[in-house]
Amino acid sequence: MDKVSGKLAFTADLKMAGMLHGRVLRSPHAHARILGIDCSKARKLTGVRAVITGLDSPLPHYSVAGQPVLDEQLLATEKVHYIGDEVAVVAAVDPDTAAEALELIRVEYEELPAVFDPRQAMLPGAPLVHPGQESNIPHRLEFRRGDIEKGFAESAVIVEETFETPLQYHGYLEPHAAVAGWDAGDRLTLWIPMQSPTLGRMTYARALGIGEDQVRIIQMPMGGAFGGKLEYRLHVLCALLARAAGQPVKMVNSREEDFQAGLPRVPMQMRIRLGVRRDGALAAKETEIIADSGAYVNYAHGIMLSASHRHDNLYRIQNIHTRAFLVYTNKVPTGCFRGFGNPQIHFAYESILDLAAAKLGLDPAELRLLNSSQPGDFTPHGWKLHSCGLSDCIRQSVEGSGWKEKRSAPPSSGRFARGIGLACCLHVSGNRTFLPFFDGASSFIRINGQGKATVFVGETDLGQGARTTFAQIAAHELGVDPKDVTVSYVDTEISPHGLGTFGDRATTLGGNAVRLAAIDARQKLFEIAAGELGADQGDLDVSEGVIFSQADPKKSITVAQAAKLGWARLAGGLVTGHGVYTPPDVSMVDPKTKYGNISCAYPFAAQVAEVEVDRLTGRVRIINMVAAHDLGKTINPLLAEGQVQGAVAQGIGYALMEDMGVRDGRVINRSFGSYNMPRIMDMPPLNSILVESDDPNGPYGAKGLAEPALTPTAPAIANAIYHAVGVRIKELPITPEKVLAALREKDQI
Amino acid sequence: MVSPGQTLLELLRDELGLTGAKKGCDGGECGACVVLINGQPVNSCLVLACDLDGDAVVTIEGLAGEDSRVIMESFVEAGAVQCGFCSPGMVLAAKALLDEKPDPTPEDVAGALVGHLCRCTGYLRTVEAVRLAARSLAGRRGRGVAAKRGCADCREI
Numbered sequence: 001m002d003k004v005s006g007k008l009a010f011t012a013d014l015k016m017a018g019m020l021h022g023r024v025l026r027s028p029h030a031h032a033r034i035l036g037i038d039c040s041k042a043r044k045l046t047g048v049r050a051v052i053t054g055l056d057s058p059l060p061h062y063s064v065a066g067q068p069v070l071d072e073q074l075l076a077t078e079k080v081h082y083i084g085d086e087v088a089v090v091a092a093v094d095p096d097t098a099a100e101a102l103e104l105i106r107v108e109y110e111e112l113p114a115v116f117d118p119r120q121a122m123l124p125g126a127p128l129v130h131p132g133q134e135s136n137i138p139h140r141l142e143f144r145r146g147d148i149e150k151g152f153a154e155s156a157v158i159v160e161e162t163f164e165t166p167l168q169y170h171g172y173l174e175p176h177a178a179v180a181g182w183d184a185g186d187r188l189t190l191w192i193p194m195q196s197p198t199l200g201r202m203t204y205a206r207a208l209g210i211g212e213d214q215v216r217i218i219q220m221p222m223g224g225a226f227g228g229k230l231e232y233r234l235h236v237l238c239a240l241l242a243r244a245a246g247q248p249v250k251m252v253n254s255r256e257e258d259f260q261a262g263l264p265r266v267p268m269q270m271r272i273r274l275g276v277r278r279d280g281a282l283a284a285k286e287t288e289i290i291a292d293s294g295a296y297v298n299y300a301h302g303i304m305l306s307a308s309h310r311h312d313n314l315y316r317i318q319n320i321h322t323r324a325f326l327v328y329t330n331k332v333p334t335g336c337f338r339g340f341g342n343p344q345i346h347f348a349y350e351s352i353l354d355l356a357a358a359k360l361g362l363d364p365a366e367l368r369l370l371n372s373s374q375p376g377d378f379t380p381h382g383w384k385l386h387s388c389g390l391s392d393c394i395r396q397s398v399e400g401s402g403w404k405e406k407r408s409a410p411p412s413s414g415r416f417a418r419g420i421g422l423a424c425c426l427h428v429s430g431n432r433t434f435l436p437f438f439d440g441a442s443s444f445i446r447i448n449g450q451g452k453a454t455v456f457v458g459e460t461d462l463g464q465g466a467r468t469t470f471a472q473i474a475a476h477e478l479g480v481d482p483k484d485v486t487v488s489y490v491d492t493e494i495s496p497h498g499l500g501t502f503g504d505r506a507t508t509l510g511g512n513a514v515r516l517a518a519i520d521a522r523q524k525l526f527e528i529a530a531g532e533l534g535a536d537q538g539d540l541d542v543s544e545g546v547i548f549s550q551a552d553p554k555k556s557i558t559v560a561q562a563a564k565l566g567w568a569r570l571a572g573g574l575v576t577g578h579g580v581y582t583p584p585d586v587s588m589v590d591p592k593t594k595y596g597n598i599s600c601a602y603p604f605a606a607q608v609a610e611v612e613v614d615r616l617t618g619r620v621r622i623i624n625m626v627a628a629h630d631l632g633k634t635i636n637p638l639l640a641e642g643q644v645q646g647a648v649a650q651g652i653g654y655a656l657m658e659d660m661g662v663r664d665g666r667v668i669n670r671s672f673g674s675y676n677m678p679r680i681m682d683m684p685p686l687n688s689i690l691v692e693s694d695d696p697n698g699p700y701g702a703k704g705l706a707e708p709a710l711t712p713t714a715p716a717i718a719n720a721i722y723h724a725v726g727v728r729i730k731e732l733p734i735t736p737e738k739v740l741a742a743l744r745e746k747d748q749i
Numbered sequence: 750m751v752s753p754g755q756t757l758l759e760l761l762r763d764e765l766g767l768t769g770a771k772k773g774c775d776g777g778e779c780g781a782c783v784v785l786i787n788g789q790p791v792n793s794c795l796v797l798a799c800d801l802d803g804d805a806v807v808t809i810e811g812l813a814g815e816d817s818r819v820i821m822e823s824f825v826e827a828g829a830v831q832c833g834f835c836s837p838g839m840v841l842a843a844k845a846l847l848d849e850k851p852d853p854t855p856e857d858v859a860g861a862l863v864g865h866l867c868r869c870t871g872y873l874r875t876v877e878a879v880r881l882a883a884r885s886l887a888g889r890r891g892r893g894v895a896a897k898r899g900c901a902d903c904r905e906i
């Protein structure tokens with residue numbers, strides 16, 4: 001209700017005494033040397049309290065989350081690397097004065113040759129984006145499994161295609177924002193919408209050259225994140241200004257800035273060569289990926305790794321050879337976005353599977369069922385699939401969509417043609433490889449004398465309802481009403497260390513920690529109650545806020561009473577439960593071979609899209625979607641379906657509508673008017689089916705859901721278009737122009 | 750108090766402390782800043798504060814009556830609220846729609862909300878929420894419970 005009534009305060013809504021407003025001066029050039037910066041006029045403007053450039057004082061090179069190539073600086077010192085790169089920041093008494101101050105800063109640039117196409121940037125002799133490095137390829141990988149030559153030799157059908165996916169803007173309704181303030185003792189507090197306060201604290205302390213314990217991050221409610229609100233420079237720049245000005249500073253991106261200088265999805269060019277045996281078994285797969293990092297690596301190395309190997313665990317395939325290159329270009333730095341490399345590679349993989357199915361004369365659903373991973377599988381990458389509902393997802397989405405009749409319907413030759421397509425995917429529930437020295441989650445729960453519980457956990461709510469889920473889990477174990485459970489926002493001063501919410505980890509890892517903490521708290525309550533009631537601890541149970549003896553139910557006290565007694569005996573300390581969850585049997589990947597079981601539970605999904613293609617205009621209309629998701633166990637159906645619906649909407653945008661339009665390094669579509677995200681009339685009817693495969697590791701069997709939910713959408717649509725009109729669009733977004741061009745080309749053959 | 754270039758959105762947020770209206774794009778494309786001006790939903794980022802003279806402006810903070818509460822609860826119950834950033838604007842637009850069309854079709858709802866972007870929910874539940882609100886409000890009116898339409902349901906500052 002706080003949200004609908006407008007009472008919930010987001011970061012941009014915060015007001016503090018003496019608060020200043022900050023703005024960023026950004027580079028207008030894609031690649032240029034900085035010859036000089038003159039801030040004298042800006043500093044003299046009435047109302048300006050601080051002006052900082054990279055030339056004022058040495059700023060260390062840093063990276064996010066321990067990525068080994070330190071290619072970032074808070075403000076440009078020698079060069080700017082993309083249009084939007086941060087050059088200077090100002091803080092002033094109001095936003096207008098800050099904007100005026102930006103106009104008064106004179107920067108002298110010497111433009112340098114720039115690279116925009118990763119294939120060009122890879123060539124020897126290409127302009128170096130970061131001259132301290134040998135090339136524009138900060139990360140590369142290669143691995144082999146099985147015997148690829150043998151696999152191709154055994155193949156009856158070999159298909160090879162190259163696919164391309166573009167930048168995708170997160171489109172959270174709340175633009176990036178930050179409020180920073182320092183105390184008299186040199187400790188920083190940041191009020192930020194931040195998916196990982198813990199990671200932020202580490203990275204920002206390093207970027208500022210101070211100790212981690214000097215940084216306090218208070219997580220603010222988020223107006224959407226989807227991966228785009230992890231580490232972000234604006235947070236630290238705000239801190240720099242607050243320190244220089246000696247007053248709190250607020251900074252909020254304009255929407256245009258957010259388009260130019262956010263961290264959009266990593267574009268990829270993916271070539272796949274796939275061999276399939278006569279009996280339909282996948283025999284061999286050769287893959288080459290070129291991933292566009294933009295001006296800085298950020299998390300793109302992890303995204304490239306994810307795109308390189310995760311999909312290999314979706315179907316049973318033994319013979320694999322993969323190479324991937326992460327390449328710098330003078331464009332907006334790319335980063336995490338829901339799916340983390342999976343939407344990109346699954347677009348390619350699921351498209352090429354349909355091509356193979358067509359050549360073999362096999363139904364695409366049949367081909368997938370023949371090869372599906374199964375529960376108990378131990379894959380060539382070392383993944384242990386304790387639960388796997390993939391086959392159920394395929395069958396149920398196929399049944400729920402009228403697949404059989406629609407696949408065998410005679411093709412239409414008229415203006416409108418209908419088609420139906422399927423795609424599958426998998427994901428992780430938490431990813432061990434994110435941070436070498438830490439994984440897992442912890443939680444503590446305090447119960448007050450009124451029997452109300454407060455949960456502290458390190459996994460953040462991005463708006464998706466993690467706090468509701470955690471409250472449900474805690475309430476379930478404590479035997480109280482979820483309404484009596486509050487889940488605290490993350491504050492690094494108070495909350496237990498937790499990685500935060502990304503990698504689809506919140507329910508599985510955070511949820512398990514909350515579950516354990518609640519069980520611990522319950523035990524402590526039982527200990528107190530046992531003494532009071534003169535009963536045996538093992539005999540007690542709790543329900544609806546009442547602890548009772550199972551042998552003699554008349555012996556009972558309320559949770560509140562027990563908690564109050566406990567409080568009295570603990571000299572004011574509240575009854576507190578602790579829970580720590582480390583996912584069992586997970587490991588980092590081997591740095592060379594990329595082999596390793598990186599997660600304790602893997603969710604699976606299958607989606608079927610039905611489309612109608614207008615041969616006259618090339619427009620594709622989605623008539624129906626069926627999405628079947630194996631999430632292990634449904635803890636909250638309303639929230640779960642909400643994730644599927646929201647994700648499918650993003651998938652539809654990715655597939656058909658969203659194009660940032662970069663030309664010569666400039667983002668052309670910098671507003672919602674030209675960057676088309678799905679609106680209310682763009683949504684088709686959507687049937688979500690939640691498949692429960694009961695994972696042994698997840699809390700009550702639950703696995704992740706929210707990230708994979710968008711991955712199958714684009715390939716399902718592409719496959720449906722192929723079924724409808726026989727054209728294969730290999731580049732997203734699938735615009736009417738591309739469809740028309742492909743139809744014309746097909747007609748000419 | 751009002752400066753010439755100040756938008757209604759800025760006036761509300763910066764001067765009057767009414768932060769329920771959000772600055773999502775400052776260009777009239779996302780609907781997060783919608784308020785009701787004389788009963789009609791308007792993007793407040795596109796209105797100059799000094800252009801208003803004698804007009805009735807209702808923000809989300811002004812929706813305090815029972816009907817409004819029903820609408821808000823319908824959004825929550827239907828699962829149409831995730832991050833909540835777009836919600837105040839949507840609720841105001843829904844109020845304006847229901848004041849004019851107490852029994853809207855899904856097409857009516859889509860038409861009323863096409864100017865509102867939501868990145869979290871995928872909109873399907875939003876349509877359900879408005880229709881649920883319509884049914885609940887009709888139920889209240891049917892039971893003869895005082896039903897105020899339009900600005901009479903709003904609290905004045």
